[in-house]
Structure formats: structure tokens, C-alpha cells
Amino acid sequence: MRWTRGEATVRQLIAQRRLQRVVGADADGAAWVERARRTAMTARTVADLDPDSAYVLAYDAARQACAALLAHQGLRATSEGGHYVVEEVIRAQFSDFSRTFGTLRRRRNELEYQTIAGDRATPAEVAAALDDAHEIIDAVQRLLPNLGIF
Numbered sequence: 001m002r003w004t005r006g007e008a009t010v011r012q013l014i015a016q017r018r019l020q021r022v023v024g025a026d027a028d029g030a031a032w033v034e035r036a037r038r039t040a041m042t043a044r045t046v047a048d049l050d051p052d053s054a055y056v057l058a059y060d061a062a063r064q065a066c067a068a069l070l071a072h073q074g075l076r077a078t079s080e081g082g083h084y085v086v087e088e089v090i091r092a093q094f095s096d097f098s099r100t101f102g103t104l105r106r107r108r109n110e111l112e113y114q115t116i117a118g119d120r121a122t123p124a125e126v127a128a129a130l131d132d133a134h135e136i137i138d139a140v141q142r143l144l145p146n147l148g149i150f
Helices: 007-015 030-046 051-072 082-093 098-112 123-146
Strands: 019-021 075-077
Touching: 007 019, 007 082, 030 051, 030 123, 051 075, 051 082, 051 098, 051 123, 075 082, 082 098, 098 123
Parallel strands: none
Antiparallel strands: 019 075
16 A cells, blocks of 8 residues: 655655655565664664764664665655655654654764764763664564555
């Protein structure tokens, strides 16, 4: 069954070439969910040694899970859409965890493209980011069976 919530936004993003359609094996979100779980596990293993990298990996795990939702609908972000288009689609279609994903994405950008010298992820931030990533991954796992090709 096709997910109709946020349909106008998805159509607009396709027309803007920020999203594109995919078919075949690329339209299966299950592999993305497994990848997200592995990435979250990797983040946990480096959390004490390198909190910044662990935070970025926690965000990547959440992004990969969100990409699973797109893939399962036969969609993927283009290089013009990038990470932000994933957030736009998630906000339009699955608002339940879009705020959490947006927060993770923005903090990841702060760590990757520092505007404040010495800004570093704290162990508490990493723990919270990992919890958030796992919640998103679990929510995505529950949603996938309800999605069809857009």
C-alpha cells in the first residue's frame, strides 16, 4: 500500500530533482535498516575513545534508517537533495520522529563544520544520540511493512 501522507511534498522534491525514483533491489529498505543497526553498533564501540565520531555515526545510523523509508517507497535523495531532503521527506511523511532526526542532523553539522572553536560532543550527548538513533531504527522497522512504491 502506498503511503499518502506528505505526497505533495514528495512530488515537489521529485520535480525539483532533489529526490529520484529507484527500482528493483534499490527499492528495499530492509538492507538499509540492517546497515543502520551496524552503524549504531560501531558508534557505541568508539563512543569513549572518540565522542565526536560516535555522534556522527549515531546520526548516520538514524539517516540510514530514514533512507530505508525512502528506499522502500522507491525513492532516494539525490546529491542536490543531500541529507536535508531526507529530513524534509521524514517531516512530511512521518512526523513522529522527524524532530529528533532534525536535531541529530543539525548537531552533526555543528560537529562536522565547526563554527565554535573547540565544540565537542560530550559522552552524555553521544549516549542520547545513540538512544535516539535506536528509537528511529526501531520505528522504521515497524513502518516498512506498511509502505509501498510511491
